[in-house]
Amino acid sequence: MLFNSFAFALFLPVVFLLYWRVTKTLQQQNILLLIASYFFYGCWDWRFLFLLAFSTFLDFFTGLKIMNAPTRRNKQLWLWLSITINLGFLGFFKYYNFFVTSFAEAISNVGLHVNPWTLSVILPVGISFYTFHGLSYVFDIYRDRIKAERNFVEYALFVSFFPLLVAGPIERATHLLPQIKESRKFDYSKMVDGLRQILWGLFKKIIIADQSAQYVNLIFSDPSSFSGSTLVLGVIFFAFQIYGDFSGYSDIALGTARLFGIELLRNFAYPYFSRDIAEFWRRWHISLSSWFRDYLYIPLGGSKGGTWMKVRNTFIIFLVSGFWHGANWTFIVWGGLNAIYFMPLLLTNKNRDNLQIVAAGKTFPTLKELFSMLLTFGLTCFAWIFFRAKDMSHALAYIKHMFSRSLFSAPNFYSINDAKKTLLFILFFLIVEWMGREQPYAIARIGGVKRRYIRWLSYYAIIWVIINYSTKEQTFIYFQF
Known part of the structure; x- marks a missing residue:
């Protein structure tokens, strides 16, 4: 369902009226929004509701396991289970054909010929966004920034809230979950x-x-x-x-x-x-830029190391950001170009001017x-x-x-x-x-x-x-x- 469609023009007022006029408790409000969110997503392709539900349950379950794990090693095992499965699904649907064809082209350059086995798969709409929602949640639990959520409905709504489900912004549990858990009153x-x-x-x-x-x-x-x-x-x-x-x-x-x-x-x-380009990236797709900063750039060492580390980490961030946008070399080049634009600011310490x-x-x-x-x-x-x-x-x-x-x-x-x-x-x-x-x-x-x-x-x-x-x-x- 598109925001600019007649269907959404009918869907939104109905949900709004039910939400403020029919539901009586916070739990009822959250259940209504969760049902509406799954209906909203199912209007695109109901078959992928299973994937959304599985991703939601995976991170809800691993979040609890990470919080209750007796040792750091156990926490890491559950964290890596979530990362592997989440990125595995994302990689399969979004990047499988890219890697297969790129490998075949590389092999052909040395004189070997292979017939790549590609798949006709549909990219589930919003998979990059709700995958990052779930990953940020388990990362924050692992780092003891938040406690794991025990109410499945509230967590599921955090992942699938329909306004942000298919194209963001990429929310954080520290920001959205407290709002889901608090009583909400109508404000004209x-x-x-x-x-x-x-x-x-x-x-x-x-x-x-x-x-x-x-x-x-x-x-x-x-x-x-x-x-x-x-x-x-x-x-x-x-x-x-x-x-x-x-x-x-x-x-x-x-x-x-x-x-x-x-x-x-x-x-x-x-x-x-x-x-400048640094300012541009603080103002463009802010939720994604800050996500990569907090969960990739800073763990890699951020800007605390020497010049080489700062340059390396900056290129990693931009190249990964480019690749996140799509399985095509054009996106990687786009990311690399922005990294090159960023270099003079970084090397002269003017990236925060x-x-x-x-x-x-x-x-x-x-x-x-x-x-x-x-x-x-x-x-x-x-x-x-x-x-x-x-x-x-x-x-x-x-x-x-x-x-x-x-x-x-x-x-x-x-x-x-x-x-x-x-x-x-x-x-x-x-x-x-x-x-x-x-x-x-x-x-x-x-x-x-x-x-x-x-x-x-x-x-x-x-x-x-x-x-x-x-x-x-x-x-x-x-x-x-």
């Missing part, structure tokens, strides 16, 4: 705030992402047919497609959770206003800040080519044609006039995001406008644009990860 202001964030998320998805997608698909389908400047435009469209798509999903997820009295972790903080939002309390950035943002955006866009390309040859062909003599000509293709309208939407979107960059989401400030008619006029304007410029219902990009 939170409901309105949640609906407002959902509205902005739908605008990002339907108007920015989906409108941009049609030109991205056209231009990336055959880069040799377009001028270099048009290919640059295609990359810019993709930058806003993936940002509008994923941050839009996160906004809808956070807003939906707030309707039920639950606050999820923030996943985006205006990343395209970053002044920009911790606050740019031009805080000001209307405009300085020229230096503007240049830094444009440079960071340009580097990010170049890396996005590998993220979007179907394989390495496609990415290299795209770059080759982009840097041709036609780079300095005016972009031109048969639907260029329609694309100008989308560019105007993107410009409007950037202005709104800039004006609201110090808020949790861009239009949060509307809630503070005293004149009611101005608030409602703003909402109706956004709704009107969404209805009149919506295209065919499209899935979210991060469902494939």
Whole structure:
């Protein structure tokens, strides 16, 4: 079930009314949300409900075993059992064919020929996300940060809560479980705030992402047919497609959770206003970046060692992050490129220079800040080519044609006039995001406008644009990860 679907528009109000009007106790609320979450996931493919349930039971059981283990060795055995099975399922569904074909290609390079045995397997939607939910839970128990949960319903809801189930944010037990265990009362202001964030998320998805997608698909389908400047435009469209798509999903997820009295972790903080790559990664897919920091980077030694250790750990983090996104060499190169971008900041100890939002309390950035943002955006866009390309040859062909003599000509293709309208939407979107960059989401400030008619006029304007410029219902990009 997609957030931008008619089915979800029916599903959400029904669950909301049952939750606040029918259920009487916290336990009933949690059971209702758990049933709704499994129904939500089952609408995609009911057969994979078993995999979700098995993963949930595995980590619930191993969490208890780790907490009650008499020795450190026993704790480690149960921890590694959870890690092995979780990553085994993830590896099978997501990476099996990649490893098999890569091995066959490597063998063929030394003169041997093998016929790789690949499988036609469906990637279970959200498997990367709920696997990381469970792993963070058992890691935290092993490190004595939390106690194992003894209420299976509450733990199962932590793993499968429908707003975050299929594309995050990647929650922590330390943050979400206490909210699940505490009594929740209806709060009108939170409901309105949640609906407002959902509205902005739908605008990002339907108007920015989906409108941009049609030109991205056209231009990336055959880069040799377009001028270099048009290919640059295609990359810019993709930058806003993936940002509008994923941050839009996160906004809808956070807003939906707030309707039920639950606050999820923030996943985006205006990343395209970053002044360097380090800042970008503190603002892009925050829950994943912090997950890798806490459960991989710091255990490897973080930045405490010498220069070699810092460089090694940084490359590991970015390469693993790239591989997490998909079983393709393009994602690994994308991760490696970001690691290279990060190196000058790391080696000069400037990777934490920009911790606050740019031009805080000001209307405009300085020229230096503007240049830094444009440079960071340009580097990010170049890396996005590998993220979007179907394989390495496609990415290299795209770059080759982009840097041709036609780079300095005016972009031109048969639907260029329609694309100008989308560019105007993107410009409007950037202005709104800039004006609201110090808020949790861009239009949060509307809630503070005293004149009611101005608030409602703003909402109706956004709704009107969404209805009149919506295209065919499209899935979210991060469902494939």
